[in-house]
Amino acid sequence: xxxxxxxxxxIYVVQKQEDGPASTGSIADALGVSPASANEMIGKLExxxxxxxxxxxxxxxxxDGIVKARDALQTYCIIERFLANVLAVxxxxxxxxxxxxxxxxxxxDRLDTIIDREPxxxxxxxxxxxxxxxxxxxxxxxxxxx
Amino acid sequence: xxxxxxxxxxxxxxxxxxxxIGSDDQLARLLQxxxxxxxxxxxxxxxxxxxxxxxLDEEIEALLADAAEESADHRERLEALVEGLxxxxxPFDEIESLVDARYGRTQPDDFDGxxxxxxxxxxxxxxxxxxxxxxxxxxxxxxxxxRAELMETLRxxxxxxxxxxxxxxxVMERR
Numbered sequence: 001x002x003x004x005x006x007x008x009x010x011i012y013v014v015q016k017q018e019d020g021p022a023s024t025g026s027i028a029d030a031l032g033v034s035p036a037s038a039n040e041m042i043g044k045l046e047x048x049x050x051x052x053x054x055x056x057x058x059x060x061x062x063x064d065g066i067v068k069a070r071d072a073l074q075t076y077c078i079i080e081r082f083l084a085n086v087l088a089v090x091x092x093x094x095x096x097x098x099x100x101x102x103x104x105x106x107x108x109d110r111l112d113t114i115i116d117r118e119p120x121x122x123x124x125x126x127x128x129x130x131x132x133x134x135x136x137x138x139x140x141x142x143x144x145x146x
Numbered sequence: 147x148x149x150x151x152x153x154x155x156x157x158x159x160x161x162x163x164x165x166x167i168g169s170d171d172q173l174a175r176l177l178q179x180x181x182x183x184x185x186x187x188x189x190x191x192x193x194x195x196x197x198x199x200x201x202l203d204e205e206i207e208a209l210l211a212d213a214a215e216e217s218a219d220h221r222e223r224l225e226a227l228v229e230g231l232x233x234x235x236x237p238f239d240e241i242e243s244l245v246d247a248r249y250g251r252t253q254p255d256d257f258d259g260x261x262x263x264x265x266x267x268x269x270x271x272x273x274x275x276x277x278x279x280x281x282x283x284x285x286x287x288x289x290x291x292x293r294a295e296l297m298e299t300l301r302x303x304x305x306x307x308x309x310x311x312x313x314x315x316x317v318m319e320r321r
Contacts, residue, residue, distance in 0.1 A: 082179075104273050109266075113186060113249075113252050114244035114245055115244075
């Protein structure tokens with residue numbers, strides 16, 4: 001997942017939580033970057049027609065931006081689910097965050113062929129737990145369906 | 147998440163925007179993912195091969211057999227690296243069972259579909275190794291396995307995947 005996708009995903013989640021535009025400060029905090037870096041990337045997203053930034057109000061994703069953000073969130077869910085259910089990683093949330101920058105969407109799509117993801121994904125993503133709400137975290141390596 | 151009415155941003159989406167590998171554990175996990183990708187390719191190629199039995203196509207059959215053999219070889223090389231890092235590999239039969247269980251849902255329905263799936267396999271693997279090599283190059287961490295050997299193995303595998311993309315593309319163009 002590239003940096004722009006990570007921003008889109010973050011803006012999408014913060015926007016939903018705040019039920020309105022996401023402030024640059026919130027986005028920078030969530031990503032652990034400086035407000036200047038966040039501003040720079042938000043400018044790039046704006047120029048690509050993926051976000052709109054209104055001074056003193058914040059950032060809102062355009063329809064195209066929402067589609068890309070949901071794709072990025074889905075990729076993140078695939079990584080979490082793969083780590084938890086296939087590799088039986090206990091700290092799958094922390095590891096998913098570490099690995100998401102190195103795992104491309106096409107790679108996640110291939111991993112998706114062996115995991116059992118819910119059709120409502122990525123709406124099942126729960127920001128409070130930073131994980132898919134349908135994910136059975138107690139699960140050991142998934143048993144194949146008979 | 148909401149402490150004193152404020153959102154704890156670090157718990158919301160504390161993502162990393164860096165594309166570097168910071169530890170042996172992280173490297174081992176990525177190599178494990180590589181092993182799983184190879185296992186998926188191998189198991190899917192086997193399924194495709196079986197599905198072609200009724201109407202044998204020698205060119206595709208040879209392509210799939212080569213792909214499965216190459217994936218098995220890559221898997222062994224990656225397993226040697228993972229073992230050097232003191233981490234367990236991912237048993238092939240476990241991944242094969244998962245592919246078996248889910249294959250019907252994503253099964254290509256004709257020869258063109260099989261070739262396209264194979265192309266996706268090769269391209270995905272190439273992209274994975276390319277990103278992995280880039281992330282290791284960007285890292286100054288000293289891993290507990292020999293870096294030169296690690297990079298040589300990954301670059302060789304990446305070259306094989308690039309060759310695989312060309313081979314499948316050539317077959318697709320001829321048909």
